[in-house]
Every structure is written in structure tokens, then in C-alpha cells.
Amino acid sequence: xxxxxxxxxxxxxxxxxxxxxxxxxxxxxxxxxxxxxxxxxxxxxxxxxxxxxxxxxxxxxxxxxxxxxxxxxxxxxxxxxxxxxxxxxxxxxxxxxxxxxxxxxxxxxxxxxxxxxxxxxxxxxxxxxxxxxxxxxxxxxxxxxxxxxxxxxxxxxxxxxxxxxxxxxxxxxxxxxxxxxxxxxxxxx
Amino acid sequence: xxxxxxxxxxxxxxxxxxxxxxxxxxxxxxxxxxxxxxxxxxxxxxxxxxxxxxxxxxxxxxxxxxxxxxxxxxxxxxxxxxxxxxxxxxxxxxxxxxxxxxxxxxxxxxxxxxxxxxxxxxxxxxxxxxxxxxxxxxxxxxxxxxxxxxxxxxxxxxxxxxxxxxxxxxxxxxxxxxxxxxxx
Numbered sequence: 001x002x003x004x005x006x007x008x009x010x011x012x013x014x015x016x017x018x019x020x021x022x023x024x025x026x027x028x029x030x031x032x033x034x035x036x037x038x039x040x041x042x043x044x045x046x047x048x049x050x051x052x053x054x055x056x057x058x059x060x061x062x063x064x065x066x067x068x069x070x071x072x073x074x075x076x077x078x079x080x081x082x083x084x085x086x087x088x089x090x091x092x093x094x095x096x097x098x099x100x101x102x103x104x105x106x107x108x109x110x111x112x113x114x115x116x117x118x119x120x121x122x123x124x125x126x127x128x129x130x131x132x133x134x135x136x137x138x139x140x141x142x143x144x145x146x147x148x149x150x151x152x153x154x155x156x157x158x159x160x161x162x163x164x165x166x167x168x169x170x171x172x173x174x175x176x177x178x179x180x181x182x183x184x185x186x187x188x189x
Numbered sequence: 190x191x192x193x194x195x196x197x198x199x200x201x202x203x204x205x206x207x208x209x210x211x212x213x214x215x216x217x218x219x220x221x222x223x224x225x226x227x228x229x230x231x232x233x234x235x236x237x238x239x240x241x242x243x244x245x246x247x248x249x250x251x252x253x254x255x256x257x258x259x260x261x262x263x264x265x266x267x268x269x270x271x272x273x274x275x276x277x278x279x280x281x282x283x284x285x286x287x288x289x290x291x292x293x294x295x296x297x298x299x300x301x302x303x304x305x306x307x308x309x310x311x312x313x314x315x316x317x318x319x320x321x322x323x324x325x326x327x328x329x330x331x332x333x334x335x336x337x338x339x340x341x342x343x344x345x346x347x348x349x350x351x352x353x354x355x356x357x358x359x360x361x362x363x364x365x366x367x368x369x370x371x372x373x
């Protein structure tokens with residue numbers, strides 16, 4: 001079998017009908033017409049929104065527990081694990097005397113790549129990725145979200161981990177001290 | 190024949206009927222209205238963000254609804270640069286030159302983490318934010334941002350175009366923001 005194939009030839013001279021271009025025009029119009037009756041694919045964005053999946057990773061945010069306390073204990077794990085180093089934390093003592101809390105908790109949303117490592121590493125489940133994905137800003141400073149804004153974004157997320165358990169014993173608990181349920185947590189209930 | 194004969198209308202009535210049909214506006218507002226609804230983006234696609242940029246232009250998100258579908262690959266015909274992707278030190282002179290070749294007035298969207306701040310590339314070959322070489326008007330976070338977020342950015346630019354026209358009427362040009370220094 002020869003290695004070279006047959007070369008493609010140009011089509012021959014167009015006929016009289018093709019010279020009028022009418023068949024080509026009609027063919028094109030037919031395609032346009034057909035698309036008019038197809039299912040519409042365009043999402044009318046600002047009015048119409050996409051339904052996000054449950055595990056969508058948007059901008060990260062801090063959360064409070066159901067009693068309005070900041071869950072974060074400023075352990076710096078998220079700052080450590082963050083690939084682009086978008087998180088900046090400064091710790092402080094808090095009034096309750098149990099653990100500590102963040103004095104400054106800034107996330108540079110322009111650095112953040114929404115990987116979710118912070119959520120994954122957090123031992124107190126204090127940082128979560130929200131479903132917020134349309135925030136834009138006009139300056140860099142505006143896009144560095146401070147603690148207050150992050151808490152506002154996150155809202156309240158009650159869950160079983162309670163670092164405050166030692167302060168407010170549950171009725172019937174009787175001062176019982178269990179072993180910590182999760183690694184890295186020194187707080188007993 | 191319709192309407193009353195000449196001389197029946199009072200002056201006030203006459204003016205009212207005229208104002209019903211004539212829209213008066215300031216020239217700057219009119220120009221800004223035209224500008225903001227026909228932004229011609231210059232796609233500065235440097236990395237994966239460009240895929241989302243293409244998705245924004247394609248039929249699902251269809252930025253033609255905002256009049257910005259005419260992506261011009263010639264900077265001289267564009268007035269909105271969308272920097273989508275990692276700006277390396279090697280590419281930076283080209284980005285800067287293309288921006289300089291765009292005619293005024295022009296706007297810049299910095300799309301995604303890399304273009305906005307360097308993102309996770311905290312390293313010597315990457316420009317830590319395209320605003321170190323060209324003035325950026327709107328930052329869109331994300332890695333990459335969804336097309337909706339970019340549409341949001343274009344809507345923000347449209348808003349800036351309008352505000353710029355108003356500021357120009359007041360005699361002051363909207364000043365370009367200098368990127369803040371310090372902790373990033």
C-alpha cells in the first residue's frame with residue numbers, strides 16, 4: 001500500500017444555481033430557524049441562578065455556635081495549611097478563660113483558591129466554605145475580609161463540638177469528664 | 190384630521206406634549222450609556238481562567254446580553270481588558286504593552302486569584318497581582334471564578350462607567366486606584 005494518499009481536489013466549477021448563492025443562504029437560514037425552536041440554553045444570570053450542589057466550595061467564612069460565640073480558637077492550623085497563605089490570624093485571650101480566640105482573622109479573598117483545606121483541617125469546625133461565589137471588589141483592601149465580615153457571612157452553625165462545655169455543664173452531666181473525642185482537642189466536657 | 194386647530198393649545202400644554210416625546214439628557218450620560226452597553230473586551234487569557242472566560246462568552250452564560258460579546262483580539266479595538274490567568278514576569282511586558290495600546294477610555298478586570306494577587310504562586314517568576322503593572326478597576330476572586338462571577342464583574346464595570354461619566358461632569362476625572370502596599 002502506498003504511503004501517500006490521494007490529494008484532496010477542489011470542488012469543480014459551481015453550477016448556475018450555486019452561483020446565485022441562494023442554496024447556501026437558505027441552508028444557513030434553515031439552521032438559524034431550527035435553533036429558534038430548540039430548548040433555550042442561556043441562563044439569564046442575574047435573575048436566574050444555578051442550583052449549587054451541597055458540597056459547593058465558595059468563599060470561606062467563620063461561624064458562631066448557637067449561643068453566638070466565635071468557635072475559632074486561633075490554633076493557626078488553617079493559616080498553616082492554606083496553600084496560598086491567604087489567612088492571617090492573631091490570637092488573644094478571651095473572657096471565658098477557656099482556650100483562646102482570634103483577635104484578627106483576615107482572609108485575603110484574592111489569594112484564596114477555595115480549596116477547602118481550612119474547613120478540612122479545622123478541629124473546632126469553625127471555618128466553612130459558603131456557597132457565595134459572585135462577590136467582586138474594586139480594590140485589594142476591600143477584598144481582605146476581616147473577622148467581623150467573615151462571621152457575618154458564616155452565620156450560625158450549631159454542631160456537637162463544644163469547646164465551652166467545661167464552662168456550662170449540661171444538666172445530668174454531673175461533672176463527668178470524658179476523654180477528648182477528636183485528636184488535637186484538649187478540651188474535655 | 191385629528192387634534193384641535195392651531196392656537197387652541199396653551200403654552201404649558203404644548204410643552205407637556207413635547208416633553209412627552211423628547212428625552213433630554215446630558216451628553217456625558219448618553220455617551221456613558223452607550224459605552225457601558227457595548228464594552229468590547231480584550232481577552233488577556235493567560236491560564237485556566239481563560240476557559241471560564243470562554244464559558245462566559247458561550248451560549249450558556251452569553252455575555253451578549255450585556256453587550257460585551259465582541260471579544261477583540263486587537264487591543265486597538267477594545268476598551269475592557271480582562272486579565273484571566275497567571276501573569277508571569279515574562280508575560281508582564283506584553284500585558285503592559287497591550288494595555289498601553291488600548292485607546293482611552295479603558296477599564297481592566299482582574300479575573301481570578303493569580304491575576305488579582307498572584308494567588309498561590311508566591312514565587313519570583315509571577316507578578317504578585319496584575320495591578321502592579323496596570324491599573325485594575327474590578328477584582329474577581331475565585332480559582333477560577335465562575336462565569337457568573339465574571340458577569341458580576343462586567344456589571345460592576347458598567348456601573349463604574351456610569352459613575353465615571355458623572356464624576357467627569359463634576360469636573361474631576363475618576364482617579365485610578367493605586368494598589369495598596371503592605372500585607373497581601
